[in-house]
Amino acid sequence: MSWLRDSIRAFWQQGDRLLLALCLLASGYGMVLIFSATRYLETNRNMIVQGLGILLGVAVYIIMSSVDIELLTEKSWKWLILFNVVINGLVRTPLGVEVNGNRSWLHIPGFPVNLQPAEIAKLTFVLLLAWQMSRLQERGISRPSSVFQFAGHTLFMFGVVAVTSGDFGMGLTYLIIFVIMSWSAGVKKRWFLLAVVVCVVGVVLIWPHVKDLYFMKRFTVVIDHITGNPDTISEQTLGQGWQQTRSILAIGSGGLTGMGYLQGIQTQSSYKSSLPARETDEIFAVCGEEFGLIGCLVLLALLAAIILRCVWVARRACSPQSALIAMGYAGMLLAQVGVNVGMCLYVFPVVGLTLPFFSYGGSSIVTMFAAMGVVSSIKMRSLPSWLRDRSRL
Template structure:
């Protein structure tokens, strides 16, 4: 018992309590929005959604404390086991545990008996992938490999594309697969890879997309999601319906909003007035009921969390620690930009949730785990040893 007390005392003295506080504040704000977004169902439905989110938050805080105590550099000595975990965990989607999305049909969720929420393997693998990529980048530096060389770029890009390909083939979920790609771009840039490789990769990806479009290799529903971005009137009652309703909902809120639990679309008993209002379009709920001020508060909270993570990266002791923090920040940036862009009708609908705000037990739990990893890095570099050092170009 005394050892446990000592461990917890060490956590409260050195762990990143500010980061934990920001995460909790964002989650509580999100729970308030979820309560409003689900109120139109019935009281039991609202309590269930908010309750699951609350339980996930409490479990997340426990995971944050636990991950703060774990030395991930020691864990990564068993990196081969983590590679195997990524492959097998994603592969579980093709077993009876796999569950398809209610609207997209993507086989992107796992339902384990006794757990009150579904688990998205991508949410967990984002963390393990970030750790593995950081380890790979650190190894390349330690081996004194030229990070500007084609061989180094090929190794890192190959790792990323292999994981993305495996996940897309198994799940059909392109939205979360692109999260891996953005994490790779940010971490590789900080590590010092030559800009020409980024230009070549993006140009090649763009050319491949255009070719796939011209040759009709892209599924029709996905092509429509891009078409509607440039012509909002295109299939406005079909593929453009969700985002059209989202834009209408946000615009109706103005600067101060219509009032909490008083939004016209948010409180409508017709589900299609604002589809997926407690998940993908929680930002729209905020826009209608709390207005631009409420939306700016969401952006401010998420920006504060991202900046805090990057500050830990800036002051980390090792290249591995720096890369991990950058990868976590990249994950948050990608999801935030895509989700808000989706709600504002400037990004395609790809099922990416808003971190800490959208409903999702596995999302909340894994976000706190990721933040706990960052906290653990700060805990092992008190007062930011070798202040100001960042591994890079």
């Protein structure tokens, strides 16, 4: 166990203890909300699973801080690609189970919780994309051949997630990570403009053929709600928009300071449909109902601090590859926060994305701590200030 002692000693001397403290504050706040959200179940299982997930996450954070992530990716990139494909493909085997309409989970016999493969694969996707981009930067990151390569990699992973699990919300996270990392890598703005044009034209062409699909109705109900379409008011409140309607009602009823801890009407209701997915997708609504606007701002401030810390580490990274990894994980957090809060505020369709560090989920919390452990590893190997100054000359 000497390697573990060495890892802990190295982390304590050079690791990002501030980032770990922010993650613990956020996950601790999340535990408070999860307890309230699951109190009606009259069981402590969710709290136990989340608590064990946080403890395991801290251990993984410390271990990942001691790993030279660039060396690991350089030696294992082929295996990491295979891992991404295989672990997502497992959901189509007898190990795959359906939760809330998505077959995106693995149930391993004897294992206490289900695992979400696409959540885990996000970590290695960022490592591989950063490794690929850093090498393409040497010959021109904005060359068509370069853009097609890493864009093709991203679309391939999006396709794997979509085909195996049908989880388009998770696939959207991959795309947002790609956009943020591409921008950070220095891809010229004309490529982003071209991508927007292609997306708009594509939506216009295929919309008549897909608008009646179940998944597409999640988007149309949000558009109808924002525009105030009176013809679909029943669908907005009782149909596809039921979950989001309950969410904004909970947030709105909290006001400035909230109804008080364990006092939220919908949060404490014994009817699961009163506030669906309250411990996962709608944990932000729980915060708004019981702690009000102030509680929500504290929640968002903690997440913003974690994201900004990742950006701070990226700016001081020892190489472009490490900087892109840190920015990739910052983008991952930003994507999930934006989409999850947007769902709760009824400005984004329900796509089943959890709120990082706050929502219930064993695999999710461990994955987040692992990602931040990689950022801590980058911080431990950052350039000294005098060399950073010379590098900008």
